[in-house]
Amino acid sequence: DAGITQSPRHKVTETGTPVTLRCHQTENHRYMYWYRQDPGHGLRLIHYSYGVKDTDKGEVSDGYSVSRSKTEDFLLTLESATSSQTSVYFCAISELKETQYFGPGTRLLVL
Amino acid sequence: AQSVTQLDSQVPVFEEAPVELRCNYSSSVSVYLFWYVQYPNQGLQLLLKYLSGSTLVKGINGFEAEFNKSQTSFHLRKPSVHISDTAEYFCAVSGMDSSYKLIFGSGTRLLVRP
Numbered sequence: 643d644a645g646i647t648q649s650p651r652h653k654v655t656e657t658g659t660p661v662t663l664r665c666h667q668t669e670n671h672r673y674m675y676w677y678r679q680d681p682g683h684g685l686r687l688i689h690y691s692y693g694v695k696d697t698d699k700g701e702v703s704d705g706y707s708v709s710r711s712k713t714e715d716f717l718l719t720l721e722s723a724t725s726s727q728t729s730v731y732f733c734a735i736s737e738l739k740e741t742q743y744f745g746p747g748t749r750l751l752v753l
Numbered sequence: 754a755q756s757v758t759q760l761d762s763q764v765p766v767f768e769e770a771p772v773e774l775r776c777n778y779s780s781s782v783s784v785y786l787f788w789y790v791q792y793p794n795q796g797l798q799l800l801l802k803y804l805s806g807s808t809l810v811k812g813i814n815g816f817e818a819e820f821n822k823s824q825t826s827f828h829l830r831k832p833s834v835h836i837s838d839t840a841e842y843f844c845a846v847s848g849m850d851s852s853y854k855l856i857f858g859s860g861t862r863l864l865v866r867p
Binding site: 746 | 787789795796798799802804847854855857858860
């Protein structure tokens, strides 16, 4: 299995508070991704990174920001959490463009 | 842009029976195709992938899939399922262009009954 960890694994927060999720990899892969998983929607891409300090938006990026200051870490920030951001968040990595490997996920509940 | 349709949200099947999970895609460029499996409360695990070459792809746990370009399909099959195959299965597509993005279907829950 690819060396991907996510922290925290579970989080409960209140509406309006900032939240940061961390994805850490030990594979030295170039590409990193953040997805959210909601019932009936599969996984949807939030943001991705194609190198240190190089990031771009996915299909559901509103309300989220990301940063990648080191190859191994990719942070997802909810500047002001809303109930609609309650979801399961997955990080993925890839070295080549085509095959992505996923982390264990973070369950976020926004009250 | 690409899109993926998994027509069946849930497929119940008896143990040792064969199963087919359907996946259709649309794309204006050539694609890479994937099947992932998600067991309860876990992340996604790659089952198999089609990048090029033979259209019949074999994956882990006895699963296989066939790429059919004319029908834009990539159906997943297993000749005999086990209780342990109960999980959610996701089909995904990535365009062979400058995009790095995987587009997922909404998933099919395979429920294997004894």
